[in-house]
Amino acid sequence: MYIGLSSLRTRTHFVFPTLFPKPKSSIFSLLTSSTSSSMSYHKELAAAKKAASLAARLCQKVQKSLLQSDVQSKLDKSPVTVADYGSQAVVSFVLEQELSGDPFSMVAEEDSGDLRNDGAQDTLERIRVLVNDTIASENAYSVSPLSAEAVLAAIDNGRSEGGPVGQHWVLDPIDGTKGFVRGDQYAIALALLDQGRVVLGVLACPNLPLAPLGVQNSASQTGCLFSAVIGEGTFMESLDGSSPVKVNVNPTGNPEEASFFESYEAAHSSHDLSSSIANKLGVKAPPVRIDSQAKYGALSRGDGAIYLRFPHAGYREKIWDHAAGSIVVTEAGGIVSDAAGNPLDFSKGKYLDLYKGIVASNQKLMPSLLKAIQDSIDEKAASL
């Protein structure tokens, strides 16, 4: 089953094996229940939430105009480009403003190379205006409008290589570009690495309903902000501002009660392999196909119990596609690993070295899930 934005808004009859936690906590308890080891990330958490929320506002504006535009301009890729670069510039600007004085390093998907070419001036000017409008809408920064050069420099703040030493922000300014263009799910994904470990993650999902997938109706509010700090759990709040509520993964150990997420795009992950694994495990529900790290967000609040991702041979996963999503799931009580059960290693630079793919689930399902994965991989290899 594919759940796009339009069907998310209208579908009311499909019932997921959902555990939607009641609000138990507020930002106050988030701040007061901290362990001393994680106290030091609160300033970074506030900055990351602000940066991702503001970038989400920019992306929403572009997606809205993209969906209203005619067919001809839909075929034009520049609106997406403008949103990717604009989102990265806004996140970079906000983090630097909020954390000024601290050493700053960021590994991000985009760089300004193409924007510095002749012929890119119009696109750059559109980005500059969009970024300045977005920053001005916050009313919090008394800076003069950014010049084109300042926007390019903000984008290039994301040129770090990451690695095992020190702190590095990790950013995907729009994750799920295909979903963004279709008018479906996408995410702004921002994480912090400290000595090679993900210690904080924020996922802004502007089109994800606040209500659990499958039970929302046309009146459901959309726009979720997930946040997690190591040792402190995962919280979800509305992008429009509401008290964060603690979320937990679906605890089921029964595959018949479990549904699984996978990419909407078959080019991003083998649907055949996922279907074979789900059959072996005894999953009854059809796959739930959505774009981007919104899958990790939905998993963290128990909308489904499994996320399967098996990119085709030759594709190398990047850290910005999983850093924020993985801590959002693990802090909600889940497990994220490669297809052999190895934890993901974010300390090796831009890329993740993986066995076959990425899998996320809860503690109870994971052992049988890993076995079903290996059996399916072996079966596929034997049939070649």
Ligand SMILES: Nc1ncnc2c1ncn2[C@@H]1O[C@H](COP(=O)(O)O)[C@@H](O)[C@H]1OP(=O)(O)O
């Ligand atoms: N051939 C590919 N295989 C796997 N993932 C891909 C491929 N091409 C792009 N991606 C990335 O996969 C992620 C989205 O996957 P999905 O939405 O299917 O979960 C995005 O990060 C997307 O990049 P991008 O950030 O540029 O959109």
Ligand SMILES: [Mg+2]
């Ligand atoms: Mg991505």
Ligand SMILES: [Mg+2]
């Ligand atoms: Mg991206």
Ligand SMILES: [Mg+2]
């Ligand atoms: Mg991309």
